[in-house]
Amino acid sequence: MSSPALNTLNTVFGYSEFRPGQQQVIEAVMKGQDCLTIMPTGSGKSLCYQIPAISLAGYAIVVSPLIALMQDQVAQLEAQGVAAAFLNSTLDYQQQDDILSQVNHHQIKILYVAPEKLMQPAFLDRLAQFPPNLVAIDEAHCISQWGHDFRPDYAQLGLLKQYFPRSPFIALTATADSATQQDIIQLLKLVNPHHYVGSFDRPNIRYIQQEKFRPLNQVEAIVKSKNNQAGIIYCTSRKRVEEVTDYLQRHNFAAAAYHAGLSLEQRETAQTAWLKDDVQIMVATVAFGMGINKPDVRFVVHYDIPRSIENFYQETGRAGRDGLDSEAILLYEYADADRVRWLIEQNQNLERAQIENHKFDSMLSLAHSETCRRMVLLNYFGEGRNQGCGNCDICIDPPKKYDGLVDAQKVMSTIYRIGQNAGFNYVIEVLRGANTQRVRELGHNALSVYGIGKSKSHEYWISIARQLVHLGLLRIDITDNAHLKLTELARPYLRGDMPLELAQPRINQSQEIAKGQKDKIKPKHDKRLFERLRQLRKQLADEQDVPPYIIFNDATLVDMCIVQPQSEQQMLLVSGVGKRKLEKYGHAFLAEVNNYLSRFD
Template sequence: MTKQIDLIQHLKRNFGFDSFKGNQEEIIRNVLHGNDTFVLMPTGGGKSLCYQLPALMMEGTAIVISPLIALMKNQVDAMRNFGEDDGVAHFLNSSLTKAAIAQVKEDVTSGRTKLLYVAPESLTKEENILFLQSVKISFYAVDEAHCISEWGHDFRPEYRRIRPIINEIGEAPIIALTATATPKVQHDIQKTLGIQEAHVFKSSFNRPNLYYEIRPKVDASKEIIKMLKENPGKSCIIYCLSRKKVEELAELLVVNGIKALAYHAGMDAATRAANQDKFLYEEVDVIVATIAFGMGIDKPDVRIVIHYDMPKSLEGYYQETGRAGRDGGEGRCIAFYSYKDIQKLEKFMQGKPVAEQEIGKQLLIETVAYAETSLCRRKLLLHYFGEQYTEDSCDSCDNCLHPKEQFEGMEAITTLIKVILETKEKFKTDHVIDVLTGKESVSVKAYGYQELEIFGVGDDQDDKYWDAVIRHALIEGLIVKEIENYGLLKISDKGREYLKKPYSILITKNHDYSDMEDESRAGGGTAAVDLELFSLLKDLRKEISRKLNLPPFVIFQDPSLEAMSTYYPVTVEELQNMPGVGVGKAKRFGDEFLKLIKRHVEENDIDRPIDMVVKSVANKSKLKISIIQSIDRKVPLNDLAEGKGIEMNELLKELESIVYSGTRVNIDYYIDQVMDEEHRDDIFSYFKEEAESDDITTALMELGEDEFTEEEVRMVRIKFISEVGN
């Protein structure tokens, strides 16, 4: 009992807490007894304390191996805030000056420093190894230990070298800590660190206060702006996979009056640190970031975590969503899913070693399964981390709040098990589905399984149906996935029993997002077009076109009028945010259209959905500006396309976007080079006098496909819109 009080006293004196969280106390006692320790604890569970308190109590210095400089700085600052002596914690990495390194070494040698944070790269430097050999080391703490495993979401090859370096410096107990590890990753960590006999402390991965939702990726930017405007002042992290998208989205949010900043590894360290601090100190509400942001960020009141792009693995997703609601309060986790994003990620893997590609592919398959499932998301997530969730409904995920219809799955599961057994348990999910649905894929033919009696036994259902059956069978423990062998499906003992004595299992069909993708029409999604206003706007366009002797499409195209009939813009600024309406167009033609819309809104007492008139960032991307500048210098278009590394088709698309938004460009110098005068004038007069629309296919049919090429027609159309419309 004395020891118990003693530990609480240390906790109170050093950190000001009166009690431990979860199994912190057990872990700390284990470290104090000099045992190797493995800690699996979700984000926000209090992992850091598990090595910080014993480090303060034990003789010597604890070496904390940590992957990020920003993370080390945060941890060191936090430790110094708890005590009076700044020397109690230091970090040793490439960001320090020679004088600072000398100070660190002096503090460590004198015994002042109880925690020394190092990156694995710094640990391997010869001078650091020599220095640490002379230091009394209390224990080694390997933070973010999942970085050791190729199956982990942040694999760092340097982490593989930690054990040999420890052997060189001098052995001491090891505590490995991570917030995300599947059973496979856990095994990898223990094996690589040589701590197979470590005491394992595994906390539940369930975060009851988090709400999980997947949305189809349709007008995601607008959805995000709407969500943030409905939750003013709440802290939010938005994750994107590319730096370009991070910057674009952050800029879009700012233009729409949301306090947001960008964060990615391509920014200089000072800007990154400043942006992170502004988020931590609530000078901004939203940080838009790549996964470079957030590891170890101690902000307890993040209320919303949004994934603009689905992450590469469920570990990554779990870790990133885990940054919401760390104080136990509200935490909403919304991800936008499109299978096209997954295909992009698969493309990025090409060219990598085959083993790495296979691992990456299996991790992506799990992500897709999570996104498309209609099962309780919490149940599936916990199952992935080797934990059972026994409740029928969690009441805090989209699938539980809006359950889909179920069907009796007994026959389907029995068929599935028979097929896996018949194919000798040698296939992964996609190949098993090929056998079930009767697809003669390369691997099916290689084994000759197209000759089996069971080949095509489930061809009355599609891939998504069988995917849902497999997912349920996995959750029920009837089949298991052998991750070591890249996801081969095996039948468990429970599954063999099921085959003898089947029982009722209800299955929910997967979501199908494929038909919802790319629905974002020019008008911006699902809001209804006001047909009466649309008709009035078309009449006005016709009237103006007669007055100015211009074809109607030169003034505004139909998608622009549709958007106006959906969002009712009444100011020039709002009008500029309609698709296809640039500053030039809005100023030249906008006045009469705005008057008409305003009158229609007042007469019909319309509530404008103005909160969703998303302001666009001025469409002057670097590429567009560069194209306009090159045309001003009369650079031939074919040379310009080659210089920008794009096809001629893409260059013409950019030019069309430029002129349709109201900017004038003069490409006569190039047209005169590649086309005779008569050809050019024929196309020009077609658009001016005959064309009812600017459609290229119609133009080619009217002009004669044998005489004109699509490229010629598009170039003259650019000239026409630019001269006549702008």
């Protein structure tokens, strides 16, 4: 590897060696070759263009889709002593002109630009007078119609080659299937690109699915178990975002809402509070988080099922970017699928709707799977895997099958006796013998099926009923208030002519898995020292008005607790501590470590 790149990695970023794939990509870019780079979130994609940009003469252009992403990347680079800037709609003409003047005078190494700004002809003509040493297209899947997040602004980027014919281009994304990858190469006119596809596996993320019974209570239990750690809860609608946020706030959790219905000021206030650890939980629509580089998100909850595996992968990938243990929890109920299908059908572009339906089918397969979640996920992206991961709900606690015929008959008989004229909740009220006004008024408390399921919980029977829907014995009639109806397939089971195997309902699954794993997880570092370093980091971050991870991320603090440095040389051995950060923050953290260790002398 060329020494300038390795030297930059070590002195600027504080890492002693490259991660898988980085070295090959960086070498190719520095030799002037185009690249298509597919790497999972948290694997160090940004370094693939930042290191060549810093090491080579001149400056680099980075095309980035979101203002928050640009601001975040620039703040982190500046903290590491790298001259970086961004151009987008938040800056006036004079500010933009000043930045371009700095670029022209070699005072900026990395320039982040929004695609709609970059593609203005007058702007391109000006940049062509001082061409970049490379052009990086971040979130490159946005250019492809096959990508899960197609953006018209990206469609014009193929013209860039005309303006910068001698500059190598590097397209980067975390999520692209083979069709999307080929589309990116073609549309950006990449010439004989170095094509690197890294592993899509994020082994530090534990994938868990819970049946959605009482989602607000489930979310409360999840958040409570996380002990003030940072998390994101994704919802499909603004109304649900408000509902979940209000519930958590009323139960004394530090939560904030983020969706397009809020003003820009409200969204920025919520995002800043979350980035600075003043708020632990961000409840948001899926628009939130793209490009947010907060490395210490310990969990992501999907309150509703995502529309594609790419969305699921990208959103869950916002957990554990620092490589530490994290969780991705999906709450799923059958009715969610109908809601998503309806949303997809609103698309006027029939071809696009067809693509989205196809992608949603794959997401449903993941949700309904009784094999390793990670195996399904990786095989979708073409990364062959035929062994369980040991770190998902299916692997840790495999579904237990049992003879479910009697339970199924109880549910189906109740539906039949009440005239196939009610949804899940009312059917189960009758089944469990609820003494409600509606039950009494309809006379259903006099039915032979009334109370025959009272020995089992509401959640238990919801699980059984949903399985019967999945098996095709029941259907949800969306034209009749989502009432449950028996299908022809139900007849032989109602008569008892055929056996029926069901999965044992999995209730409070996340807590049970966590409890079962607790004894297996041994502490890797001194937790008390970590907490002291975390408080020092927060204090310094507040003084400088930056997010704590800009100073050091959690993985660096963990390594600091393991190394326990007592000198500048030892501090430089800590992963993520470069010379600039040593000069700026090293002495404060050294003093804290030494102060802590002196208690044991």
